Amino acid sequence: xxxxxxxxxxxxxxxxxxxxxxxxxxxxTTAIGxxxxxxxxxxxxAMTTASVGIDDRGQRDQKTTTTVAFDFGRVTIDASIVLYxxxxxxxxxxxxxxxxxxxxxxxxxxxxxxxxxxxCFVALDYFEKIGLPFVVAVNQFEGRSNLGLEQxxxxxxxxxHVPVVAVDARDRESMKxxxxxxxxxxxxxxxxxxxx
Amino acid sequence: MSPSxxxxxxxxxxxxxxxxxxxxxxxxxxxxxxxxTGHSRAARAGAASxxxxxxxxxxxxxxxxxxxxxxxxxxxxxxxxxxxxxxxxKASFExxxxxxxxxxxxxxxxxxxxxxxxxxxARVLVADLVSDGRLEAGTPPPRHxxxxxxxxxxxxxxxxxx
Numbered sequence: 160x161x162x163x164x165x166x167x168x169x170x171x172x173x174x175x176x177x178x179x180x181x182x183x184x185x186x187x188t189t190a191i192g193x194x195x196x197x198x199x200x201x202x203x204x205a206m207t208t209a210s211v212g213i214d215d216r217g218q219r220d221q222k223t224t225t226t227v228a229f230d231f232g233r234v235t236i237d238a239s240i241v242l243y244x245x246x247x248x249x250x251x252x253x254x255x256x257x258x259x260x261x262x263x264x265x266x267x268x269x270x271x272x273x274x275x276x277x278x279c280f281v282a283l284d285y286f287e288k289i290g291l292p293f294v295v296a297v298n299q300f301e302g303r304s305n306l307g308l309e310q311x312x313x314x315x316x317x318x319x320h321v322p323v324v325a326v327d328a329r330d331r332e333s334m335k336x337x338x339x340x341x342x343x344x345x346x347x348x349x350x351x352x353x354x355x
Numbered sequence: 356m357s358p359s360x361x362x363x364x365x366x367x368x369x370x371x372x373x374x375x376x377x378x379x380x381x382x383x384x385x386x387x388x389x390x391x392t393g394h395s396r397a398a399r400a401g402a403a404s405x406x407x408x409x410x411x412x413x414x415x416x417x418x419x420x421x422x423x424x425x426x427x428x429x430x431x432x433x434x435x436x437x438x439x440x441x442x443x444x445k446a447s448f449e450x451x452x453x454x455x456x457x458x459x460x461x462x463x464x465x466x467x468x469x470x471x472x473x474x475x476x477a478r479v480l481v482a483d484l485v486s487d488g489r490l491e492a493g494t495p496p497p498r499h500x501x502x503x504x505x506x507x508x509x510x511x512x513x514x515x516x517x
Contacts, residue, residue, distance in 0.1 A: 231464055
């Protein structure tokens with residue numbers, strides 16, 4: 160039960176997770192749904208009011224409701240690995256729930272809407288603070304984006320080794336590529352660490 | 356001729372505040388796999404104490420006897436399956452729901468989502484059921500898989516083949 164990834168032959172699958180973050184409405188759940196083998200599920204943080212059990216859909220604007228919802232999906236990689244993708248609410252007041260979720264995460268995907276680029280800053284700050292490797296992904300619905308990737312990089316001001324790429328969050332192949340971008344980043348880091 | 360580094364010529368581009376200086380290229384940062392093992396603990400210390408979750412969440416914790424934490428801190432993606440003992444023994448309503456759901460392997464997060472139990476409560480209940488043998492926990496989520504070259508390569512092959 161140390162940190163090593165066990166070789167899962169003949170055992171239950173090894174569960175791993177990546178975090179999908181970004182501003183409200185940027186397409187996190189869409190992105191998760193594009194890869195997930197199940198319809199994205201929602202788990203709620205513990206900050207529910209006394210109205211437990213009452214469906215609060217449609218009342219999202221009520222500030223009295225302090226529920227924090229995390230959408231997530233599941234991807235069975237093979238018989239030995241299951242990948243979970245967790246979407247985080249993009250507001251820093253939920254940071255205390257994030258800490259719990261991030262524990263052991265492989266890395267993060269930060270989705271960016273170029274119309275509201277500042278919405279992703281909280282996620283970037285957070286991932287940098289905890290040292291979670293991440294990829295910045297500019298969500299391009301119908302190729303719509305009013306900023307080039309270089310402008311986005313300038314704006315988000317991330318370390319040069321952080322990939323800034325385009326994605327269509329609705330498209331499975333595009334999302335696969337995005338996850339591969341993240342894994343390539345992890346691989347580079349892991350190899351560099353091993354080499355030292 | 357201002358020697359200033361990069362004049363933001365395009366005033367449309369919002370620059371992330373507090374990093375207005377271009378990112379420092381710290382030689383130590385680039386590519387080192389030093390996964391900050393201490394971070395989560397540190398972050399949690401201030402973050403996850405029950406009272407930090409504010410006082411509103413009293414009611415769901417009735418199910419856990421008021422506890423916010425089980426014996427073990429199960430990560431959200433921990434997989435569990437109902438044991439043969441768990442299939443036969445009688446259980447209260449909520450517990451029976453979990454045991455039924457977990458006849459097929461589920462993560463703690465899925466237990467929370469399907470049964471509409473807040474995640475913190477689901478973690479406590481599932482941990483209890485694991486410790487009393489009604490649920491069996493699968494392979495624990497690896498803590499440092501991101502540093503494991505072989506594992507990441509396997510994952511990449513798997514994702515590419517999806």
